[in-house]
Amino acid sequence: MDFTLASFVNALILGLSIGSIFLVAALGLTIIYGTAGVINMAHGEFIMLGAYASYTLQNYLGVPFFLCIPLSFVVVALIGLVIERLLIRYLYDRPLDTLLATWGVSLVLMQGVRLIFGSDPKYIQMPSFLSTNIAAGPISVSIFRVFIFLVGIGLVAAVWWLFYKTEFGIKLRAVTQNKEMAASFGINSGQVYALTFALGAGLAGIAGSLFGVLNIVLPTMGMGYVVEAFLIVVTGGGALLGSILASGVTGEAQSIFAYIFNDTFAQFLVFVLIVIFLRFRPQGLIATGGARR
């Protein structure tokens, strides 16, 4: 295809959109990893649960779409909290085992949802004004993608506020820095971890309610996001800012490579570039505690 400025600009805009989708998918994972050092393999299934929560609310209770998003947060955060209390909290000092245990959780969640909802695909409806595009000459972007982008910014702002402007944030950062020291100041690190895990799960729930609109609601839908989300977290280094940068860069890379070559090769190229990048900067874009590595 011929190169035109307009289509290249479209590719750049799309890159931002893909980046925001990556970010929304990876945000919860970043928080859980950055705080507790837990590699949550069930993150994709939390996204899936968010989508099913929205689907159920919308179809059986008639809840409007915009209300489904925060409610999905609540539902999945609660599920996350239960999983943390029953399982994850016993495994904080065994990072490889949390990875495996959460993989078991993901199997159970996926199959559980399949038993309840069946394996045929569902979808989430959205207000029709979101279901079109905005265009300026040859430049065009779908409104729903803009919506996801804005939600992404909103979530980042909310998380930033929570981390740096609230008491919970102070406790959370204290625990992340030094668990023992924080304990001596009377901070209950178990509680902080539990809430953080719930928060991360809830953010995945929001992602799910958005992705269920963008494409399709299936028990297996989480698998499609989880590897990318991990790469974002690893490339970013586990920090909030790192994940933002990493998703921006990989989103643009994905879009531009797809523009130049094709989607499949773009995917391959992005994976390979990330591995090469990490060879030279294993701590990621923004290094957090190097000790964890």
Next chain:
Amino acid sequence: MEKNLYHNRLLQWLVYVVFFAALAVIPLVMDDAFLLNQLATYGVYGMLALSISLCWGFGGILNLGQGIAFGLGAYGMAMTMQMQTQDPEYSPIPPFMLNNGLDALPAIWEPFWNTGFGIALALIVPTVFYLIFGGLMFQARVAGPFFAIMTLAILSALATLFVDLQPYTNGVNGISPPAALDIGGFVIDPYMSTSYWVVFALLVLSTVAAKLLTQSRFGLIVQALHNDSERVRFLGYNVAIYETLVYAASGLIAAIAGCCFAFLTQYVSPAQFDVGFSISMVIWAAIGGRNSLLWAIIGAFLVQGAQSYVGDEFLNSWILILGFSFILIVRFLPGGLGGLAETLLGMVSRKRETQESLTVGAGEPETRGA
């Protein structure tokens, strides 16, 4: 000093002998083509679990991408078998290439005309790939969960690549060589006991080799770096090389498993690089017992056997059962069934010891794993 029978080296070797003797008897008493083929497939899964146990349980390197070596090995073998059914004169190139726009055999396929070369490549390519990738990662001191995630990334990238290179690989549809593997006139028919024997022999060989490796000085140092890799550096050992080599050794075993799988099923596709399959290898090793080569193999036999024979009864709840048992094992029994055996034997041994009431002080393990 040996207190727990589980750690008695002699006894360990004895258990190996018993297990493999039991496997060896099966084709002598059974004459069921399907059962032999199925057990041979389990043997392949056993090799994969063995390779995971070597890498993860023993070396501490969690590898969620063992499908890389397995898949590359399987492709190498399938390409070799495919070329055996081609004829330089009548059909010089595999049929799928014709409808993918190729009219001559691509250069990367040329070596596979020769069976020996082809099989050698099927083993060398994945091993070298592991050496390079592992070398890069371990030199950059990427370890633990990060390394695991990186193996996942490479696995996904390879799957994508093999799909995209459709003219050379037949993409998603994969390669189905229509005839059995033939090594210099020795036909490894997947529905005869020969294929069972070949897989069995390779399983024994790789188990013994892996066991010897763990008992060598190399193995001792790998155990030490699993414990505290920093400390090992100050003793003058290049940790990255040790890690790379144990990773590559496990890759070689997985590549052998891939080769076996290709001649057993006469089929290979990018689904070999499926993330779920690579993780199920880890599940086998975890359920059987990651710290023990033999128990990991038993884990593969048990889980896959259950999937084949119990799975259909439960259909939908099978994955649920698998997931729950995996969670419970990770949570309560990190050593898997092997760990359970270790604890039980330890209790038995200790009890006997108190009865003899001669020794003072708690007996503790000498060697890791059975």
Next chain:
Amino acid sequence: MAIDRRRFLKNSALAAGAIAAPHVWIPGVREAGAASLVEGEPIKVGILFSLTGSLAVPEEDSALVMQYAIDEMNEAGGINGQPIEPIIIDAKSDFKVYSEKARELILRDKVISIFGCYTSASRKAILPIVMQQESLLFYPTCYEGAECTQNTVCTGPLANQHSKDLIPYMVEQFGPRVFFVGSNYVWPKESNKNAKIWLEEAGGELLGEEYVPLGSSEFGPVLNKIRAAKPDFIFSTVVGASDIAFHRQFKQAGFSADSMPIASLTTGEIETKAMGAEYGAGHFLSAPYFQALKNPTNEKFVEGFLSSKYGKNGTTHYNMEETYTSAYVFKGALEKAIAEHGVGDVTSRRVRDAAAGVKVSADVSPEGEIWIDENNFNTWLVPKIGQCQPDGSFKIVKEAPEHVAPDPYSIYPDIGVCTAEGLKTPDGNIRKDVI
């Protein structure tokens, strides 16, 4: 290039023989199929579809409709007075399970035939065992062709039949400029090769050809390319969950079916139901069967199936119907084989050979009369074009005037012609088991 000694000897011997007679090239050892029938005993068939996992969505329906067909036949007295006993297996959407279970069905259960597989990958996974044991596979779905074995019968449309009418119809209705989008694998690419031929004949213009990874849900880059190319219509071979994401993102990107419809080979009743009918409305599908087909046989089939215990999903679609007719092809072929050889001497291979020319008449086949090609054992059928309505059902807008012949090698005359004995190459040789 190294050739070992044994191969060299074989080659020279064959080369000598080739001068005198056409050379028959059979790779590997073959064993006679062990499966055979016994008078009065049930006829065992294997039903190998994924009932769980990612492929369960299309395949579970096929397994259900197959059971429905067998029940129907058994109620009518079975075949040759013998009941049919289905062995239903869950392939778990995993090629390793397909392969293992096919072995079990053939080697242990000794079924006379397997009905199963949806993806080409699963077909390729079980073909080696099917061929080597001279068993039989009924493959009831559309596929790319370019395959010539002696052990399969296919009742779905081949790439050369599927879009033959669709492309000229779309060019005529909407204009010549077209953009191809497909999932990145063999079937879409082969389908597009055929489509290009029809496109050229119809005077159309191909603006672009893009493939997305199987299962991908990100269509942004493709939609941008479509926007830049400004086609009159889109020809889609995107499959599965991706197809649904594609249609949804298509509308979200501001495109509309009225000005730029998608002409698809897969987006049927089930898919439009899953994506939300408003996303499917206005787009086109080419298939040999639609639930909305107006004929007494189809009305009976739809009503009978949906009211049976198998019809919970509330839909019949092309894939299910092709599975249903495959059961009747099997019946016809088996009856013919029994008449020819006697019950005791019926083998899977003989059933397959007897399938040549078997007709399923319009009062049995919901899509209208079909028959099996005597050479390549694919199906003569009538492709139809339907347009999706706002309620998710399809309205038939065009029907091919006559049956279209299946030809697995239509675009590869250089490779050969598929005959009952094997692939006949241009130099006159016959090659068996070409997959």
Next chain:
Amino acid sequence: MVGVLEIKDLHKSFDATKVINGFSLAVTEMTLQCLVGPNGAGKTTTIDLISGRQKPTSGEITFREENITGLSEHEIARRGIGRKFQVPAVFRELTVRQNLEVAYNRETSAVRNMFSFKPDGCAKRLEEIAADVGLTERLGIKAGTLSHGETQWLEIGMVLMQDPAMLLLDEPVAGMTEHEMDKTVEILNRLKKTNTIIVVEHDMGFVRRIADVVTVMHMGSLLAQGSIADIEKDERVREVYLGTEDDEESVH
């Protein structure tokens, strides 16, 4: 006289903090040099820099006339520099015997070690050293179950197994009983006849019993150097050092 180990104008900073600031040192062969100094003086960092755990910002470290600056840990260890950590680092999951076997590092090649099971001389040396450090009875048990003092002994034993030309010992007697310390003194005084040793230590009583040369560090540079008698007389040392003996360094 040229020292076996020479440090020239060493600098090391973490972000903006200068931890080592123009430190130079020459260590003579077959002497035991004690590195003392108040908390945060940079003693452990110096050990880290010598052993390759950290890379200096600038400066040069020469060992046996070879520049070893910036080499990695294992390369430095292979040149005969053995190290003991402040917090004893042993392989807790391995037995005492295995710990000592790992430390027997005559052969470091991974490939050759794959085919080696019982290296020559290992068993004999192991018996000697186990006897030396009093762990003969404990060889079969897991290192993780040893007492603190025993763990210190084990790590000293591991350094001895290496048979290094130079030993870097970071607080070898921390947590030892009086009796254990006496034994350590005895071993070190024997060792310094054949080895070059650097000991980082707080306990001046201990230093007095072993040191040939004492080097006092302050704020990342050399404050004073000389015999223990000289140092104890030095006014500046008194000023910065006295009264801070029992603090622990925060960085190890």
